[in-house]
Amino acid sequence: MSLPTSTAPTPPKDSTTAPEALRHRSRLQRSRNRVRTTALFLLFFIGFVSVWHITTAGLDDGGLAPTPAATWDRLTEMLTDAFMLDGPNNVGIFYHLVASLQRVLLGFGLAALVAVPLGLLLGTSRVINDGLDPFIQVLRPVSPLAWLPLGLALLRDSQMTAIFVIFMAAIWPILISTIDGVRRVNPLFLDLAKSLETDTKTRIFKVLLPATLPAIVIGLRTALSTAWLVIVAAEMIVGGRGMGHFVWNEWNALNTPSIVVAIVIIGGVGFVLDRSIAQLQRLVPKA
């Protein structure tokens, strides 16, 4: 929180003649609001931990329910051992996280590589789209996890299967959003491209793609968060390293505080992933 200090910041170059006093007051207002939200957040946090403590501490369940204290201990432990590499099956949380991220980014990247060109094609060609649409409509509502056994049977490799499942999770949002984006491109842009006698390559890369980019980024964002949702479940089944596998393992060891820590990490990383792809939206040209 930056409370206004005596050193007045230099006014911006294109400063209008807005009275300095007014601006000072609005800055004061903003920092006051920030103090309020922070205080409210702390209040909620303390309330949450208290309720958590009251409901779990002293519960006669053999220590199954995670208490705040046990969770805190486990958190520090997991963070200190984060980079531990003790045999293939006993590794720190960092390596689980990296394994999950790897699968997600691979599956997501492959999905984008397929879905964006395919979406551009289906968005431009009514005929091809109408032929393929039934497939899309039927396959899209299927949970990506339903593909997992098929993946295991056909690929005979758990790593590849996990990537395949992520691929199936990520492809639909990108495809649908791209098709929709192409359809919304100003038809006059295409008339312009035609009247300039541009070749197909120019038409696609200089007109269609940039005009569709905002829609593609929205699709990518949805796809990435879906992929991050799905990976945990997929890893519980395929095993190996990964956040999902870690959670499932800890459950088998009845080590519930670890699961709470893992949930917080999964949530935090998901948040960061979403934020970083949202940055792409800023690079996209304004229409």
Added chain:
Amino acid sequence: MPDMMTALSPTQLEREPVMKIEGITKGFNDRKKGFQPVVGTTDVDIHEGEFITIIGPSGCGKSTILKMIAGLESADEGTIRLAGRPIDAPSRELGIVFQQHVLLPWMSARQNVIFALETDPRTKRSKQELASLADEYLDLVNLSHAADRRPHQLSGGMQQRVGIARAFALEPQVMLLDEPLGALDALTRHELQLQLLDLCEKQKRTFIMVTHDVDEALLLSDRILVMGAGPSARIVHDISVPFSRPREVENLDQDPAYHELRHFLLNSLTGH
């Protein structure tokens, strides 16, 4: 002949027209009402260097005719020939300025003009050549100062001027303008009309322009084609505009012939 009072010189009359529109018709299929004829049989000869204006009631098919000339729509019957060859696809020989601005929003004004230049398959130009050529054409419409701005940072009038600069940059045989100033306020429109007048007198080209504005038509054109109301709208009058060039608004205003023509056009538009 310093003060020529006829629009067409004898040599122009003898020469082959640059564009021949022969017996074109056009209609659209409506899902409920079936086939709807829009443009009735139309024949026009357009000579090199002529400024032609098409004027007519809203919805009569002016844009449709211009799109057929541009090769963006095909005629149901008849042919349009450009320098003897039938137009069957859009071509760089036909520079279009659209009714609303069609600037690519992710490019600056300069890049939009460059885009039109660099896509020319016949001439390869270096980056510097492209940029300086684009700046030249932007300068022609007094937009040098705004060359680096994106379309959303330009006013409506500036956007249309970039579109005009881009069409000029193609150096087309025929310029097609679909109400290029229609979406602008009266003051900006008048200003751009004068700019366009200046431009077409400096850069002798063939123009076909669609407009609603009788004064605009009289100020700019050598010939005015008046279309009747649809369906199956046809050209009902083909008027030569006799005023000498270069034209000045003040001179026109003092010319009784100007007011007579203006009156005639207004009457024929409102259906008398």
